[in-house]
Amino acid sequence: MIRSRLDPGSEEYLARREAMLAKLGELDAEHARAVAGGGGKYVERHRRRGKLLARERVELLVDADSPFLELSPLAAWGSDYPVGASVVTGIGVIEGVECVITANDPTVRGGATNPWTLRKTLRAADIALRNRLPYVNLVESGGADLPTQKEIFIPGGRVFRDLTRLSAAGVPTVALVFGNSTAGGAYVPGMSDHVVMVRDRAKVFLGGPPLVRMATGEESDDESLGGAEMHARVSGLADYLAEDEYDALRIGRRVVRSLNWRKRGVTPLPAEEPRYPAEELLGVVPEDLRVPFDPREVIARVVDASAFEEFKPLYGTSLVTGWARVHGYPVGVLANARGVLFSEESQKATQFIQLANQSRTPLVFLQNTTGYMVGRDYEQRGIIKHGAMMINAVSNSTVPHLTIVMGASYGAGNYGMCGRAFEPRFLFAWPSAKSAVMGPAQLAGVLSIVGRAAAEARGQAYDEEADAAMRAMVEAQIEAESLPFFLSGRLYDDGVIDPRDTRTVLGMCLSAVNSAPVPEPAGFGVFRP
CATH class of the missing domain: 3.90.226.10 (2-enoyl-CoA Hydratase; Chain A, domain 1)
Structure with missing residues (x-):
């Protein structure tokens, strides 16, 4: 047994505790930004359409009172994109089965995929494959965020490659489609093992009516082109036709239950709580x-x-x-x-x-x-x-x-x-x-030594004032780029x-x-x- 020497009543301990609580307050604020999605205006518009939010869908999908380990909630932090990258990913228990779950957030640009959405989605698929976890997609996506296509089109093909590799490895993939799933978003159900679509809500097509009209001159409507009922009765893309979102989530749970999934790793011994809180x-x-x-x-x-x-x-x-x-x-x-x-x-x-x-x-x-x-x-x-x-x-x-x-x-x-x-x-x-090639002061000091040596080699006087300004600037930059929010925003961790x-x-x-x-x-x- 480890004998703790920590003194929770000491001034040193209390100072450290206060500093950590302050950082946790900042973390809560950033998580709240992710939960807010596209903001009040778009959340309210989504609700007026009778739709559930992404996290509400996840909460209803997983077993009651079971934990959900959200992954990369700060993705895109510090970038030009909303915190969270317009998608929720994590590990949750569905009918007793641990699954990787992704849920597009349609309150953020219709759930469109930006560069950080792509990285976050690819990380979720990697976790599913390496750990042999069934992969459940809650789909409502407008496909690529077109202004950023140059950054996502070519690497974005990995999303579809990963879905097919999961299936080939015997890891089930499930898609529950709640709304528009256009272009790249259409391939997610197209490449999943099990597909559920919501009647009168799900619209799955490679190109919507405007694009079809531009490409072929054909006039069509959403339902005949890619509606849930059409896919259930005609194309066969939909395996199950749900009456509403709640029904889709119920069907999704039944699909997971029917997998008869079994863990293949070790069975844990009974757990014991630590002696210290x-x-x-x-x-x-x-x-x-x-x-x-x-x-x-x-x-x-x-x-x-x-x-x-x-x-x-x-x-x-x-x-x-x-x-x-x-x-x-x-x-x-x-x-x-x-x-x-x-x-x-x-x-x-x-x-x-x-x-x-x-x-x-x-x-x-x-x-x-x-x-x-x-x-x-x-x-x-x-x-x-x-x-x-x-x-x-x-x-x-x-x-x-x-x-x-x-x-x-x-x-x-x-x-x-x-x-x-x-x-x-x-x-x-x-x-x-904090993470970086070295500490801020050390990095700035190295640059200062190199600059001083270069000036001496040229026979020039070294500008001490400019050196001090450079060191301060570099230290501030490295400090900012070493912080956990910055690193988590770039998916260098899982949260x-x-x-x-x-x-x-x-x-x-x-x-x-x-x-x-x-x-x-x-x-x-x-x-x-």
Whole structure:
């Protein structure tokens, strides 16, 4: 059992807690922007048409009182597009079956696909395929947002490729069509295994009446061209004809129930709550990420019974490694203790990752790293090859990886601790997280040193005033681009979460990954450092 040394009554703890609560207030405000969709005017117009909102459709589709893990809710944050990218994606339970669910938000430009919608949709399909989760699309889309076609037309073909690959892999795809599904939007039901359309509402066609008139001179109306009843009776595209949206959702649930879906992964043991309350996670991470904190305090409030079998506790102490369970699922945990990764930590991590692969145990990475150590002594002792060894182990590990960015995620430490480029099954960030090639002050300092050396080489006096202005500008830019909202807006994670929800989120992710079979081992034994 981990014995916590956290003092929830100390001034230091209370200051950290207040700083985290302030960040969570900002997060709530940004989530509210995503929930607002296209804004009050368009939401009201949608309601006047007798239609449900995207999240209302999701809520009625999933089992009552079951959790819904929304993914990438801040997509497009900081861009010219609405927060949320006009689509809701996530993992929910339908008739006891975990499914990936996407729902177009028609209050945002009719549910049209912009560049961030595309990236978010592709991420959802990737999660469905890698974790063998049935994929349910709640469709109401005007196709591509035409002014941005140059950015979405060519890569957008992956949406249709992914649907067919899911089906080929035996992962069911279901489309519930609630309204207009034009052009690219028409191919979603066209390439799904099961299709439900709402009578008098669903309109599915490659080209609507105006386009048909322009292309062929033919006069037609919506219903005869692509109405739900036509597709149910004539074209055969619709497998089920629903009377209204509620009926479509009921039929969708029945379709999922009829799949007779079975999970192929491990069955968890009975879960035990941690000995310490999740509420205390609010005061663990310092506001200044240069100040280290003990990740065992996080582990103690996340894993079952706060039980943690630490691996090599006396070696490579800047990285904590060990075995635990989360909601009954066995996991191996790697957590940064003091930020910097030295040769010892790299070798320790490599061995631990290989051991996890031997036992087929998923890995949880808790990031708070400034990267691999630099300096003459460390270079001579082999930090490059040892860091490369760790990155090699992460890259070729075949067990599921789950990553939580708690604090700093700088430099190659982001890579060694399984950042987005290394394709963890899921990656979430806390509001305290920051990620960049290096810290803002360090990056600005490097640019200053390079500029000063260049001036000296030319025999010129160095402009100290301009240097100070440059450093301030660069620090401000890197700080802004390191923040979790900015990174989440670009889908470098699957969402920014409340630290108190970490155990729940990890439990849902572990359950999701075990819908798929346990992956085959990589084929190598353990190389001891």
